[in-house]
Amino acid sequence: MKDVRILGTGACVPDRIVSNDEVGAPAGVDDAWITRKTSIRERRWAAPEQATSDLATAAARAAMQAAGITAEQLSVIAVATSTPDRPQPPTAAYVQRNLGASGTAAFDVNAVCSGTVFALSAVGSIVLRRGGYALVIGADVYSRILDPADRKTVILFGDGAGAMVLGPTGRGPLVRHVALHSFGALSDLIQVPAGGSRLPLDHDGLDAGLQYFAMDGREVRRFVVEELPQLVKGFLHEAGVESQDISHFVPHQANGVMLDEVFADLSLPRATMHRTVTHYGNTGAASIPITLDAAVRQGAFRPGELILLAGFGGGMAASFALIEW
Numbered sequence: 001m002k003d004v005r006i007l008g009t010g011a012c013v014p015d016r017i018v019s020n021d022e023v024g025a026p027a028g029v030d031d032a033w034i035t036r037k038t039s040i041r042e043r044r045w046a047a048p049e050q051a052t053s054d055l056a057t058a059a060a061r062a063a064m065q066a067a068g069i070t071a072e073q074l075s076v077i078a079v080a081t082s083t084p085d086r087p088q089p090p091t092a093a094y095v096q097r098n099l100g101a102s103g104t105a106a107f108d109v110n111a112v113c114s115g116t117v118f119a120l121s122a123v124g125s126i127v128l129r130r131g132g133y134a135l136v137i138g139a140d141v142y143s144r145i146l147d148p149a150d151r152k153t154v155i156l157f158g159d160g161a162g163a164m165v166l167g168p169t170g171r172g173p174l175v176r177h178v179a180l181h182s183f184g185a186l187s188d189l190i191q192v193p194a195g196g197s198r199l200p201l202d203h204d205g206l207d208a209g210l211q212y213f214a215m216d217g218r219e220v221r222r223f224v225v226e227e228l229p230q231l232v233k234g235f236l237h238e239a240g241v242e243s244q245d246i247s248h249f250v251p252h253q254a255n256g257v258m259l260d261e262v263f264a265d266l267s268l269p270r271a272t273m274h275r276t277v278t279h280y281g282n283t284g285a286a287s288i289p290i291t292l293d294a295a296v297r298q299g300a301f302r303p304g305e306l307i308l309l310a311g312f313g314g315g316m317a318a319s320f321a322l323i324e325w
Helices: 018-029 029-040 053-067 091-099 113-128 182-187 203-208 217-240 256-266 282-298
Strands: 005-011 016-019 042-045 075-080 103-108 133-141 159-167 172-180 246-251 306-313 316-325
Touching: 005 172, 005 282, 005 306, 016 018, 016 282, 018 029, 029 256, 042 182, 053 075, 053 091, 053 133, 053 159, 053 203, 053 282, 075 091, 091 103, 091 133, 103 113, 113 133, 113 159, 113 172, 113 282, 113 306, 113 316, 133 282, 159 282, 182 256, 217 256, 217 316, 246 256, 246 282, 256 306, 282 306
Parallel strands: 075 103, 075 133, 246 306
Antiparallel strands: 005 159, 016 042, 133 159, 172 316, 306 316
């Protein structure tokens, strides 16, 4: 990833605010229970006419404006999502069309909540080979695949998109190191059971609720709490930095209570953890770029500081990126 830089960031969340009371009522839980379990107080859900590509396009435009580039300067667009507009074509094709970026390559990456860093890694190598500028977008509309009665999942998720413009120029924060991990033996912990080639969705599947997102919350938490600290330690060793060198931690916004627990175990003594989970919930692949953009717009980062991005989720998968501001 040497010489790949982040030239601009952007984000988009829907206008509709969904309270804990609204989302909790069908699941039989209240605001106090949700807040205690997750630290989430509200989330944003897409309007009926909004799809993943709409949010992705808006975030992309914001990032391009921040970077000072036009669609004609793009060479590649990668959209990290597990809630595409349709099974095919790729959601990135719709974003390309919306932006008028006809000369680009456009593809999707599905590594669920780790997807944005997976996409960053893939696109970074393309930028170095082909030149030009690249869009990395994380976007998800989870509200369309949630079971309203499942309190383990419906309380957690919101919709949104975040984006980064990457380029090989000498200005902007440097992507110093990236690492990707997959744990396929745990692939059943998070899934949407039906709708693919393994189990096409039919009337029986709909009646059984197999179109909905499903998660073994206890085992997912165990994976994150047990695996993430060691993976972070190994990543920092690979990158040649010490834990005390990290100034900012931007994790996937899975669950606020779990984030506090994990952060305490990471031993990053000088780092500030950035959070958007309280107001946006878990926005899937969008959560890291949304949170990064929020920190950028708040002026949280100073030149020379090191920022650690950490994704984790379905697959199971984990991904990390070290950014030098």
